[in-house]
Amino acid sequence: MGIKFKALKKSLWVFHLSTGSCNNCDIEILDCITPRYDLERFGIKKVGSIRHADVLLVTGIVTKQVLPRLKKLYNQAPKPIVVIAFGACASSGGIFADSYNMAGPLDKIIPVDAYIPGCPPKPEAIIAAVAKLLKKL
């Protein structure tokens, strides 16, 4: 258990899922891998397939249309998987909390390990969240 967990903390591969976000959070995620912030120095990498992921990063309110896909993706992920609710919408619903097509927020559907508030969160907030998450793991 020990060595595997240590390795997991050193190399988190992130799968990014947009569940009806406004593209604002998504751009901030890309900001984290730019030269200024460079999360690859902690071994954090974005992957294209949920099968390779250690972190499921969800942005946006969970709309009714995307709900079955979200559940499917969570079941397809290899365990252990960490779920992060990214931005105000995924954490609480944000300004869309009373919307007719809202099925979330995220923690009603799947267990969430970390919340990153903000609309959108700054890259510094993301790095702080990653550091806290690594401590918690």
Next chain:
Amino acid sequence: MTDYIVQYFIFPGFLFTAAAGLIASWIDRKVTARIQWRVGPPLLQPLYDLVKLMGKETIVPKSGSKMTFLIAPLAGLATITLVSMLIWRVLIWPSQSFVGDLIVVFYLMAIPSITLIISGAASANPLASLGASREMKLILAYELPFILAILVPVIQAGGQIGLGEILIWQWNNGTVVGSWSGIIAFIVAILCMQAKLGLVPFDIAEAETEIVSGPFIEYTGTPLAVHKLTRLMMLFVIPMFLVTIFMGGIIFSGWHILWGILKYVLLLVIIILIRNTNPRVRIDQAIWFFWGPMTILAILAVVLAMLGL
């Protein structure tokens, strides 16, 4: 017999190649990061990735073929280990070469790509089978100029089909890249190697942005780690093969060892620079590139070698 087992699993074989491949992969990621003005990952990053993948859950697709899905990555790993052992045995003891081991090595080097096709087909995913079909086309494209380029050292060494003979000929008569035909064949071989390694201008089979890593898409946990390890080892073994047949290999005495390592690092940096300064090409462009300009250049190199240039 124990001699062979030790050689296969420890020194020129598995452990040594894996360690060298991990370091090569780290150099690749670090240099890429420095080119993009980033800091880049720490030295042990490739190792952390592999250990982490081994700790993850292994999922086998329900509609896929279970045995093939799990055995294909192991076959690739075993083959690339064997290639490394054959090349390093010749580098260390050139007299231990056997007739035709160049051909054996050449065919064994194609097997990791073939296991990639098999594992893509076994995972019952439309994107994976798309990646497998692209890999198949890519193999058809680059094998022809690659074998023509490899013919050049054979012709220059007087028609001897053995790694050891080519190596000894180069120690006596100067390296193959030193001649006109050698340098043309070497350029062709570098570009074919880029396609063999599946790196950027020719990473069409596992294009992450369009078919989400192609044949690897359904792999999780330990089988994915084995696939990644095979890729890392190829990053070490295939440039070593080119160093052996084109650049005079490594002489194991004093400063010559450092010189040999420098040859490998030079090739690695060329690979990394090509990978960082080029966009991905389409599969039809890749086939046109290899069957057109590359094959013509390789034929030119063979003709020049026949004329003794």
